[in-house]
Amino acid sequence: MYAIVVATNIGIFVLLALSLNIIAGYAGQSSIGHAAFFGIGAYTSAVLTSTLGVNFWLSLPIAFVVTGLIGALLGLASMRVKEDFLAITTIGINFVVVAIFQYAPIFGASLGMSVSKPSLFGVKMDNLMFLILVGALIAAMVIFMRIIEKSWFGLALASIRNDEAAASSLGVNIVKFKVLAFAVGTAVAGLAGGVYAHYMTFIYSSDFAFLVSISILSMVVIGGIGTIRGPIVGAIILGIAPELFRFISDYRMIVYGGLLVLMMLFQPQGIVGNGSFLVNKFEALFGKGRKKSVVS
Amino acid sequence: MLLQQIINGFMIGCVYALTAMGGTLIYGILRILDIANAAAYVVGAYLGWVIYATTGNLAVAFFLSMALTGAIGVLIQKFIYTPILNKPNIIPIVPLITSVGIFIFTGDFIRLLVGPEIKDFGVILPFSVIKLGRIVINPEWILIIIMTAILLSLLWFVLNKTKLGLAWRATAGDSEIAETMGVNIQKVMALSYIMGYGFASAAGMMIGVLYSSIYPTMGDIPSYKMLAIIVLGGLGNPIGTIAAGLVIGLSETLISAYVGSVIPRDAIAFLVLITILLVKPTGLISRKNSI
Numbered sequence A: 001m002y003a004i005v006v007a008t009n010i011g012i013f014v015l016l017a018l019s020l021n022i023i024a025g026y027a028g029q030s031s032i033g034h035a036a037f038f039g040i041g042a043y044t045s046a047v048l049t050s051t052l053g054v055n056f057w058l059s060l061p062i063a064f065v066v067t068g069l070i071g072a073l074l075g076l077a078s079m080r081v082k083e084d085f086l087a088i089t090t091i092g093i094n095f096v097v098v099a100i101f102q103y104a105p106i107f108g109a110s111l112g113m114s115v116s117k118p119s120l121f122g123v124k125m126d127n128l129m130f131l132i133l134v135g136a137l138i139a140a141m142v143i144f145m146r147i148i149e150k151s152w153f154g155l156a157l158a159s160i161r162n163d164e165a166a167a168s169s170l171g172v173n174i175v176k177f178k179v180l181a182f183a184v185g186t187a188v189a190g191l192a193g194g195v196y197a198h199y200m201t202f203i204y205s206s207d208f209a210f211l212v213s214i215s216i217l218s219m220v221v222i223g224g225i226g227t228i229r230g231p232i233v234g235a236i237i238l239g240i241a242p243e244l245f246r247f248i249s250d251y252r253m254i255v256y257g258g259l260l261v262l263m264m265l266f267q268p269q270g271i272v273g274n275g276s277f278l279v280n281k282f283e284a285l286f287g288k289g290r291k292k293s294v295v296s
Numbered sequence B: 001m002l003l004q005q006i007i008n009g010f011m012i013g014c015v016y017a018l019t020a021m022g023g024t025l026i027y028g029i030l031r032i033l034d035i036a037n038a039a040a041y042v043v044g045a046y047l048g049w050v051i052y053a054t055t056g057n058l059a060v061a062f063f064l065s066m067a068l069t070g071a072i073g074v075l076i077q078k079f080i081y082t083p084i085l086n087k088p089n090i091i092p093i094v095p096l097i098t099s100v101g102i103f104i105f106t107g108d109f110i111r112l113l114v115g116p117e118i119k120d121f122g123v124i125l126p127f128s129v130i131k132l133g134r135i136v137i138n139p140e141w142i143l144i145i146i147m148t149a150i151l152l153s154l155l156w157f158v159l160n161k162t163k164l165g166l167a168w169r170a171t172a173g174d175s176e177i178a179e180t181m182g183v184n185i186q187k188v189m190a191l192s193y194i195m196g197y198g199f200a201s202a203a204g205m206m207i208g209v210l211y212s213s214i215y216p217t218m219g220d221i222p223s224y225k226m227l228a229i230i231v232l233g234g235l236g237n238p239i240g241t242i243a244a245g246l247v248i249g250l251s252e253t254l255i256s257a258y259v260g261s262v263i264p265r266d267a268i269a270f271l272v273l274i275t276i277l278l279v280k281p282t283g284l285i286s287r288k289n290s291i
Helices: A002-026 A034-051 A056-078 A083-103 A127-150 A152-162 A164-169 A174-200 A210-223 A229-266 A277-285 B002-030 B037-055 B058-085 B093-114 B139-161 B163-173 B175-180 B185-210 B220-232 B238-259 B265-279
Strands: B130-132 B135-137
Touching: A002 A034, A002 A127, A002 A152, A002 A174, A002 A210, A002 A229, A034 A056, A034 A083, A034 A174, A034 A210, A056 A083, A056 A174, A083 A210, A083 B220, A083 B265, A127 A152, A127 A174, A152 A164, A152 A174, A164 A174, A210 A229, A210 B093, A229 B058, A229 B093, B002 B037, B002 B058, B002 B135, B002 B139, B002 B163, B002 B185, B002 B220, B002 B238, B037 B058, B037 B093, B037 B185, B037 B220, B058 B093, B058 B185, B139 B163, B139 B185, B139 B238, B163 B175, B163 B185, B175 B185, B220 B238, B220 B265, B238 B265
Parallel strands: none
Antiparallel strands: B130 B135
């Protein structure tokens, strides 16, 4: 069914948006190359299953760990640069990583890589099973992020985001927490990549290009950066939009570009972000019983 | 053939420097990474093409297109960026996404208006090919060198010899102190956008003339390569931008000529960028007074 295909795709992007939110929302680090890690996870698991014959269910945690380690390493290197320098460095990482996918023979170079569909208990996984897998991963991720928000890790990240110098003077180990945020955020993107590769059964370097990073970031910001609901809503809206605008397919990009500008002009905190029109109305209607989340 | 490659690289570097200069002038004042500069690059190329087709005069096409694109820039700054930047607690990603939106919108607007196909931007130039032994210099290159020289001198003059230029430099140094000293920040921002989008438009036309073709997606590669050059130049530093443009132009040309295609040409800029930033995190030439 077509709806299942679209839903699974959107689900993968929900995971990506949530994982970027840990880096960009919780830790406040402008990372604009998230698709690079999505790609690293996808290619890692693809090489593991197709070339080395590793089981799909083993390849996912390996992709998770490998991507997280690379993310931590690049995060550590990026600590030398700040703010806008960091933003551009992450764009650079995206381009270099895509270039490696496109030129290294082990990654199929310019031909891309084909991957066979995995099986579960001897049954070949169909689209519905992938949708369930993605749904389960999203649920786990949401629980995980709730734990982060309440934990010492989440508080440390919030303090870094609000005032790095003050946090440092209070003894928060800035480098450790930033690198940890990078590691966790990129590892989840790698996991999403592993699922994506086996779901699509074919991956190509341009699937992980800079434009993909921009759309992941747009999902986070349009939904509401720093919240859990925001990236989910953003990914669903931007994922469904191309389907809704199909009848005006020739005007899709111009509508998309225009909406991005209007959104930033009138609701820069995101559709369901803290302090947005919808959330304010909701809180006015249902009282102030809701506790403000860690990220304000 | 090393000298030929160096000349090629220098030429491309000139265009890169002009493309990125717009972004640098805007970052210097507003502290935003304006990807929409690449939209000005496309708009400028198309305006120049239309004006050249109507008037047949290349100089008119260049300067009129620059002026018109600059005017569009001021409108964008007044009605889009200023309201966004004036909002409280804006995170730096917001203006960046805005500029991506403007860039996508503009590119597609042109595609719908003029059509997606490649248009021919061949021009008749008053100079012919120069041959020095085995080294060839095309007439388009001479045009690029002359235009770059004129525009950079103009920039130098405006920034260093006029009152508005002094206000620009003061604001780039410290906008709050400049404002308390009576500098009209709105005017300085408008200057940044007129010059920034004007320069991008000139660069777009140069590339159009150089390859004698223009198309709606011609700004895609400059949009991000420009960022690498701005950052490499030290973010907001005009002289650093010229140096960075030349460094990127030369390294691209030399690496793809001598090392071969181990990595795609457009990734070289970022490889150079990451390498230099890891050694010197503030770019080639860092801003004065910056921490």
